[in-house]
Amino acid sequence: MARTSGSHSEITGPRILEAALKLFAESGYAAVSMRKIASEVGVQVGALYNYTPDKQSLLFGLMRDHMEKLVAAWDQETRPDTPMARLEHFARFHVGYHHVRRDAVFIAYMELRNLTPENFAVIEGLRSTYEGKLEDILEEGARNGSFSVPDAKIASMALIAMLTGVNTWFRETGRLPLEEVQDIYWEMTRKAVTA
Amino acid sequence: MARTSGSHSEITGPRILEAALKLFAESGYAAVSMRKIASEVGVQVGALYNYTPDKQSLLFGLMRDHMEKLVAAWDQETRPDTPMARLEHFARFHVGYHHVRRDAVFIAYMELRNLTPENFAVIEGLRSTYEGKLEDILEEGARNGSFSVPDAKIASMALIAMLTGVNTWFRETGRLPLEEVQDIYWEMTRKAVTA
DNA sequence: GTCTATAAATCGATAGAC
DNA sequence: GTCTATCGATTTATAGAC
Incomplete structure (x- = not known):
């Protein structure tokens, strides 16, 4: 080294x-x-x-880069026709993307307190933007009757917390491959918002 | 001061x-x-x-105290007759208890990295004990047909992540009272594990 | 672009007076 | 039990040689 x-x-x-x-x-x-x-x-x-220029910029740069890439990556994904198919795509994408960027995801969650207020506002904005992607899907599905969701904002936060939680325990060397974990989490996601 | x-x-x-x-x-x-x-x-x-004796003991004492009280508090709750009723009780208890102990919950999640290996093992054991309470409920419900849960361990981690996530956004002064939030999260929890 | 050396502040923890 | 004073180590960041 x-x-x-x-x-x-x-x-x-x-x-x-x-x-x-x-x-x-x-x-x-x-x-x-x-x-x-x-x-x-x-x-x-x-x-x-x-x-x-300083240590703070190092942290902020890492977090902003991660969040911007996350939003951009989702925007470049294909967009299935129905809210149900879009929700499934989101659930699998979220788990998969967060798995391969484990360190950046962890930092983006744990180090918010160590950002200056200005930098914090930027990261929070990006987080809100990403969360809005799921919220939109849930609202569309609620409107057309695919989903039973009394509050799309709360449901999107609940689902993202659940899906992101995979990172706290999943390891490549564990009992199940990621694909099966994605199946299980998608199934729970689907049931949680279906009538 | x-x-x-x-x-x-x-x-x-x-x-x-x-x-x-x-x-x-x-x-x-x-x-x-x-x-x-x-x-x-x-x-x-x-x-x-x-x-x-030192700063580390201060942190460890806070975390151990929180986790021990959490487990003890759940053990002293009433135990409804059916897995479904027990799950509802757990969901509402978890959201409510974590809300009033916001700071301790936050520390118990965020500061695991700053524990010595010995202290980390103790806290992890307590966390695992608490998680096992939910896992047991899910397994009972899966056995008697109340729930459709392919993997009780994964489902319990997923649900706890979702329920704990309330702490990241809920504020007393917000749009909804905690009771309504508990209703929404219980509904999502119930649907996620029901056939 | 990287190095060495250093400034100025702060850290955890301890000793000893009271 | 709390105080003041301090040790020794470490911190971020900068200056200037090469």
Whole structure:
């Protein structure tokens, strides 16, 4: 991991982001020092400040990037014809996407307290945007009779909490493959909002 | 908040726990200094060490106390006759209990990373014990045909994640009273596990 | 672009007076 | 039981050499 003194950058910037993502997820923002990040990358602490103005920007950049990519990824998914099919697509997409971005998801949930108020507002806006995607599906389905949902906003928060919860326990090496977990969670999702 | 110099203790111990609970929930364990806790109580930092051997014990004590009281509180609840009635009782109890202990619940979820391995194992054991209460209900209901649950362990984790999620958005001053929120979440819970 | 060295502040924890 | 004072370590961030 350590590099020869004075060696020059190839891709130090991305490696800093990668190291910060891993370490923030492991130990938490406040518990990870800039020196620890530098050590993980294999540079001295001063070098980090060629790529970020400060530690806060490092955290905010990771969270914003994650949330923006999440929203963009969903927007680029295909859009099935019926609310029921769209809900199924959302449930499977959410579980799958959050699984492969485990560290970023974890940080986006756990480190909200460590954002400045301005940065917090940005992340909250992106979170709300994403949640609105599910809310819209539920409202459409409620209107056309596919779903029985007294409050689409609350139902969307409830379902997202349930689906995101997969990340707290699922491991590739566990008892079930992700596809079966997605089946189970989709089934619970479907039943929870159907008449 | 500040106290006259040299004044003596009446209930400093509990006030330290109260301050630590509030501050850990607000800012996170790693971001809260012992000096900050002392300041919240109105004593100097040295006085804290008459009540806790170190900062880690303060965190662990709060988390263990919360989890033990949660398990004990559920065990003392009445036990309805049918799995369906027991599930409803659990859903409403979980939402209600977690609402009034918001700070402790938040800490118990967010600060697991900051526990020593030994302390982590204790808290995880208590969490598993509590989760098992729901799992047992689901298994009984699956056996007698009340529920359609392919995997009681996964279903219990999914439902607990959903129910606990209320804490992330519900406020007393919001659009709905807690009782209506409990109605909505119970309805989703019931449907999610019914055939 | 990375290094070393350092500034200035803060951390957890302890010692000893009262 | 609480205070003041302090130790030693660590923090973020910067300055300047190379």
